[in-house]
Amino acid sequence: MALSLKRVRLSSNNSVGNSRSVTSNQTGIHPDLETTVRRHLEEPYRKPIAEQTQNILDQIEKKHIEIGGDLILDSGCGTGVSSYNLAEQFPNDLIVGVDQSDFRLSKNKSELEKQLTSDNILLFRANIIDIWLLMAKNNWKLGRHYVFYPNPWPKKKHLQRRWHGHPIFPTLIKLGGQLELRSNWKMYVDEFSEAIEIAIDVKEPVEPFVFVEKAVTPFEKKYQLSGQDLYCYQINLSNG
Ligand SMILES: C[S@@+](CC[C@H](N)C(=O)[O-])C[C@H]1O[C@@H](n2cnc3c(N)ncnc32)[C@H](O)[C@@H]1O
Numbered sequence: 377m378a379l380s381l382k383r384v385r386l387s388s389n390n391s392v393g394n395s396r397s398v399t400s401n402q403t404g405i406h407p408d409l410e411t412t413v414r415r416h417l418e419e420p421y422r423k424p425i426a427e428q429t430q431n432i433l434d435q436i437e438k439k440h441i442e443i444g445g446d447l448i449l450d451s452g453c454g455t456g457v458s459s460y461n462l463a464e465q466f467p468n469d470l471i472v473g474v475d476q477s478d479f480r481l482s483k484n485k486s487e488l489e490k491q492l493t494s495d496n497i498l499l500f501r502a503n504i505i506d507i508w509l510l511m512a513k514n515n516w517k518l519g520r521h522y523v524f525y526p527n528p529w530p531k532k533k534h535l536q537r538r539w540h541g542h543p544i545f546p547t548l549i550k551l552g553g554q555l556e557l558r559s560n561w562k563m564y565v566d567e568f569s570e571a572i573e574i575a576i577d578v579k580e581p582v583e584p585f586v587f588v589e590k591a592v593t594p595f596e597k598k599y600q601l602s603g604q605d606l607y608c609y610q611i612n613l614s615n616g
Contacts, residue, residue: 406567456499472500
């Protein structure tokens, strides 16, 4: 009896509609945010770029020449559901979804492929940091850039793992485009907004994210069904 009860609890914790909101030992914007962002703005990030990255950029370039339109990046795309949704929303542009998790990427791929009528999407398993670095090194500019529900890294000591506290942050800005970030942790979005302001002196507000139609990503769906508040930040980085 005890065993079956335990099983029920475990499966209900994992199920859609029962997602817990983010808890953190941080009570406001991280006190080290400004010094961290400024330090990263001053020191170029020198991580070696994985060899396969050039091959990925070659594939993107070839497809982009074929499709035309804007290059739209879905960074940390998870299963790629959001990338497929974007491909339908922007049929004349090329959507590139990148995630480091093979497991997530292969989850719904064949089902999604069947639903899509156009051929304007590429998905890659890679570290997005390498992709951002090589794109920036080659002066690529994005039309749109989506960062949907990044890992929040809510522990105070993990500021440097959040995208705005990471040394890659100036590179992300350099890629330009209409950038959109969504999260279920308001602090993450507040910090991201402040970090952009520190970097380029442009302030855009953090807005509550309100559903117009369906959820765009699996995480968004999970949070929506759990009744969590969601937040969104958008900025046009095209003129940078
Ligand atoms: C919370 S999930 C959100 C997934 C998806 N965007 C969604 O909303 O359903 C965060 C995703 O970011 C991916 N990720 C985190 N760091 C990454 C990195 N350095 N390179 C590529 N993907 C990364 C993870 O594998 C994971 O799929």
